[in-house]
Amino acid sequence: MAATVEDRNDNLPSESPPSADPPSVTPVSSKTTFHSWKDTVVIGPALAAATAGIGQFGITAGLALVAKGFGKPYNGHSIAAVAGLSGTSLGIGLAIIRLASLLALPLASMADKRGRRRVILTCTTAGLIITALAGVSPSYWFFVVIFAAGRPLLSATTSIAQVIASEETSSKDRAKAIAMVAAGYAMGAGAIAIFNDVASKVIGFRWLFFAALVPLIALPFIARMIREPDRFVNAAPPKITRNSAIRALSPQYRARLLIILILSFAVSWLTGPADTFVFLYAESFLHMAVSSVTALILIAGIVGLAGLLMGRWLADHMGRRVTSMVALMAMTAFGILIYSGTKLGMITGYEMAIFSGGMFSAPAGTFILEQFPTPIRAAVSGWQVATGVIGAAAGLFVFGIVAHIGHRFSIAAYLLFPGVAVIALLFLLLQETKGKEPEELWE
Numbered sequence: 062m063a064a065t066v067e068d069r070n071d072n073l074p075s076e077s078p079p080s081a082d083p084p085s086v087t088p089v090s091s092k093t094t095f096h097s098w099k100d101t102v103v104i105g106p107a108l109a110a111a112t113a114g115i116g117q118f119g120i121t122a123g124l125a126l127v128a129k130g131f132g133k134p135y136n137g138h139s140i141a142a143v144a145g146l147s148g149t150s151l152g153i154g155l156a157i158i159r160l161a162s163l164l165a166l167p168l169a170s171m172a173d174k175r176g177r178r179r180v181i182l183t184c185t186t187a188g189l190i191i192t193a194l195a196g197v198s199p200s201y202w203f204f205v206v207i208f209a210a211g212r213p214l215l216s217a218t219t220s221i222a223q224v225i226a227s228e229e230t231s232s233k234d235r236a237k238a239i240a241m242v243a244a245g246y247a248m249g250a251g252a253i254a255i256f257n258d259v260a261s262k263v264i265g266f267r268w269l270f271f272a273a274l275v276p277l278i279a280l281p282f283i284a285r286m287i288r289e290p291d292r293f294v295n296a297a298p299p300k301i302t303r304n305s306a307i308r309a310l311s312p313q314y315r316a317r318l319l320i321i322l323i324l325s326f327a328v329s330w331l332t333g334p335a336d337t338f339v340f341l342y343a344e345s346f347l348h349m350a351v352s353s354v355t356a357l358i359l360i361a362g363i364v365g366l367a368g369l370l371m372g373r374w375l376a377d378h379m380g381r382r383v384t385s386m387v388a389l390m391a392m393t394a395f396g397i398l399i400y401s402g403t404k405l406g407m408i409t410g411y412e413m414a415i416f417s418g419g420m421f422s423a424p425a426g427t428f429i430l431e432q433f434p435t436p437i438r439a440a441v442s443g444w445q446v447a448t449g450v451i452g453a454a455a456g457l458f459v460f461g462i463v464a465h466i467g468h469r470f471s472i473a474a475y476l477l478f479p480g481v482a483v484i485a486l487l488f489l490l491l492q493e494t495k496g497k498e499p500e501e502l503w504e
Contacts, residue, residue: 094291096229098237103229105286106222107245109185112276112283113215113222114249116192119257119269152461154205155337156454161209163450166306168217169443172224173305173436178289180439181221186280188214189273196270208270216450219246220442227430228290228438232496235431236376240369240423247365247419249276254358296435305440314433318444320487321429325445326452327484328389328425332418333453334460334473335396339411342470347404357408361415368419376424380495385428386488388421393482400474431494438499 096102172180191211198204219242226238257269309318343349343357375384395417398410433441456477463473 095231095234098226098230098234098241100229101286102288102290103226103238103241105283105288106181106225107241108279108283109181109287110219110222110242110245111249111252112185112189112280113218114246114251115253115276116189116215116249116273117212118250118253119192119272150201151338151341152458152464154201155333155461156458157205158209158212159333159450159454159457161212161450162216163447164213165216165220165450166440166443166447167304168213169220169224169446170304170306170440172217172221172439176289177221177225177228177293177439178287181218181225181287182280182284184214184217184221186277188212188218189277189280192273193271196267211273216446217443220446221439223426224430224439224442225287225290227427228292228435232431232494232498233377236373236381236423236427239426239430240373243419243422243426244366244369247362251358251362255355257355292435305437306443309433309437309440309444314437314441317432317491318441320490321432321441321445322448323484324389324487325448326455327481328392328421329449329452330456331393331396331478331481333456335392335399335414335478337457338460338464338470339399339407342400343407346470347407349404349407357411361412364412365415365419368416368421369423371416372420372423375420376427377495380493381424381428381431382488382491382493384424385421386485388417388424389485389488390482391417392421393478393485396478397474400470402469402471428488428491428494431497431499432491434499 168180168184188211191214192208195204195208195211198207222242222245223239226242227235230238253269253272256272257266308314340354343354372384372388392414395410395414398406399414401407401410429445430438430442460470460473460477463476464470
């Protein structure tokens with residue numbers, strides 16, 4: 062179901078913000094067709110995000126088996142004795158993998174020049190192939206390097222998928238479309254987690270990464286569902302002299318971008334260690350069976366969907382800004398609860414963190430993409446990913462070291478997570494976008 066937007070040029074200024082480049086803000090054109098969040102042009106990017114979830118989440122779902130496969134557990138109570146690799150080795154390795162996603166910035170910004178469709182399909186194909194190659198790694202550090210090479214490509218896939226979904230829809234459907242993409246990624250991540258439980262003990266952890274080849278079969282079908290958004294085609298200015306990643310740093314965007322980058326850093330500082338170490342913590346330190354952890358993941362799928370639905374409803378009724386802020390504060394509290402030292406705390410904290418994370422993703426993703434004009438939107442999404450990568454890498458590195466020194470994950474969580482709730486207040490410095498098109502913000 063699609064609706065053609067009426068020409069609103071008479072409601073917008075005749076001049077764009079000053080820039081060294083041609084005008085970067087174009088009013089919504091009468092030629093722009095907006096689609097329902099349920100249309101195939103939104104489902105296609107969501108499926109692309111699902112393939113990225115399959116490729117990227119293997120390291121999280123199978124971290125305990127990866128550590129034991131490349132390491133050598135022995136008697137003792139240290140992290141290295143229980144898991145097979147030290148907290149420092151795990152933290153550094155995971156930080157390297159996260160830092161590799163810095164390359165998602167130039168990859169995503171290419172979509173502002175080369176087109177959303179071409180770049181997302183190229184990144185998806187290459188990312189899945191490289192991720193699968195990690196399965197043949199002869200050692201842990203070879204594994205880290207190969208897996209890291211595929212990560213930025215799949216990070217760019219998810220980033221551009223959100224951009225396409227946001228540009229194909231109007232304000233009333235945009236939060237729903239972003240939620241659809243987030244749900245797609247979650248479906249892919251959930252699928253690989255279930256595969257980890259069902260098959261990894263029998264055929265080994267390497268097949269978690271070989272499984273990245275499976276989505277390639279469906280990629281031609283997905284490609285037919287992805288198109289170049291009208292909003293991008295109509296707004297792309299001619300003769301761009303600078304890369305869009307550089308143009309996003311221009312004075313008229315700089316303050317807004319800085320706030321978003323600080324928030325992105327804080328979110329990833331929290332979610333990097335909170336998400337990545339959780340299964341290792343549950344299986345190796347709380348001694349939960351893999352089947353029990355899988356049950357938690359299955360329940361989390363339902364809980365996360367409920368959070369997505371709640372978040373998208375609140376985004377359209379209460380506003381993107383306040384919903385994002387409250388959800389991030391809740392994520393912080395439940396992240397601490399995960400590592401409180403008890404099974405009940407881990408189970409409750411994990412499920413509620415998934416709920417609040419789902420509630421956060423749709424309004425925050427929508428809010429950020431609505432803050433900027435179309436010609437730099439993919440680049441801004443890339444900047445967000447890059448800053449999030451630095452936050453996650455820093456969080457993983459520091460979390461791993463603190464946990465190693467104190468021999469407890471809880472100490473690291475108590476020390477490193479609470480500040481994120483304070484940083485969440487920065488959302489109040491950004492303009493609410495509920496009920497507006499991005500073009501209206503640049504009057």
